[in-house]
Amino acid sequence: MRWLRRNLVVIFGLGTLAYLILPNVVVTVFSFNNPTGRFNYAWQEFSLDAWKDPCGVADLCGSLSLSLQIAVWATIGATVLGTAIAFALVRYRFRARGAVNSLIFLPMAMPEIVMAASLLALFLNMGIQLGFWTILIAHIMFCLSFVVAAVKARVLSMDPRLEEAARDLYAGPVQTFVRVTLPIAAPGIAAGALLSFALSFDDFIITNFNSGNTVTFPMFVWGSAQRGTPVQINVIGTAMFVIAVLVVLAGQMVGNRRKNAQPK
């Protein structure tokens, strides 16, 4: 009884973790299913078919590669624009600083559907064809704020005296930026980029409004919920989860080794 009371937090915490992971377990298990109907919601029998042929469903891998392309370009765009804004906000005092701060904050404080709908209103009024470019424009727009927030947090905690020291040692502005500022800000920029990639790759609501007939991977999954869900979707979901865990773990290992290599 006392043991139970002492470990109550651990038990509840692990319970929440189970709640978080359960759908991933189900997705993985059902990637080995051989369903009879159009939908893969009930267990029938074990099969490796979907794993042997992940692209066996029409348009599935096409939508996947489109989502990857959009995510890469959106990440590059949002990271470049967002990093510049973050540096301007932290390193300089200028007029309209407060206004810029609120403009950056607003997209995060608004339900996604409001932004999605207003962008559609713009594109409809302007007669712009919906497709790859409208999706990319929208993704860069909503990823931007998250990059600014991530980079800002990192640059704020950075000691400005390091840059002064570089200047005292006769480093030019460019040299100081490339050799001192950028490496210190890099983890923040990387976090912003990673977040952009994940947000863009997984975005459904904004893409749903602004994609026209273009089918990204989330759009494909959404459509399949109405027409029939191929097992291959679970295969790709499982692969994404495994890859994500490995990438994040590898990143942390590199980070830890760096930390150990330069003791304070």
Added chain:
Amino acid sequence: MTATVAPPEAEAATEPPVHRPSVRKRLVPYWLLLPGILWLLVFFVLPMIYQASTSVQTGSLEEGFQVTWHFQTYWDALTEYYPQFLRSLLYAGTATVLCLLLGYPLAYLIAFKAGRWRNLLLVLVIAPFFTSFLIRTLAWKTILADGGPVVDVLNTLHVLDVTSWLGMTEGERVLATPLAVVCGLTYNFLPFMILPLYTSLERIDTRLHEAAGDLYARPATTFRKVTFPLSMPGVVSGTLLTFIPASGDYVNAELLGSTDTRMIGNVIQSQYLRILDYPTAAALSFILMAIVLIMVTIYIRRAGTEDLV
């Protein structure tokens, strides 16, 4: 995500030195801002203006829409769809409370008790972000399936009797009921609660816990008087990051609910993409935006953490 709310004390620490730079140098911040701010003005602010103008137009898709300053649309939209508005706020609010109750122990566990397991637990919280959330939401269809193990257990424990009485479920099923939608919302936005909670808990100096213990505070008292108040920034940003997106969501209501569980997001989506009644759709999304912004402002004032955002 966790960085949305910057620590207020850090802002003051890096006050740049006061000196008079040349005009060229003074323009540097503007050049840095220009491309990104332009992007936001053209693709965030301008669309809002377009949507505002759309909301006061009348007409039809065949004849075209004209700005007629027909504000009646707002009133009509509100009176016709107030059940969906109320339902959205109720579901989003319930999901936010559940996220806080479920997320706090896990954030606490990772921050104070995980030891060398900390990184692994954090990865397990973040990793679902990278698997398509639509696929995971569809998995709930399997988990909550009629006659499945979860529903059976809830039935045996008479939980479904209670939730049916509360109007959260109907009979012996969970799928296509409010409970399923709230369960999906809670699940989808839980990481947005856990991560800010974790960051603010992690900042707490554990010596404060020891001090409280030395002063004969029982663990519950320590939590109530020390830990929880210090984690308030995380609680505030976590609840905002959960409530705001949940209130506009239509994915969970569509995939896990029924026509009786439609939220305002579902209405806006079908008005825009199926019925093509753009003025009503625009009015609805402005009403949603206004409700959320007003609630968020009041909440932040009440929580006394204005300087956080």
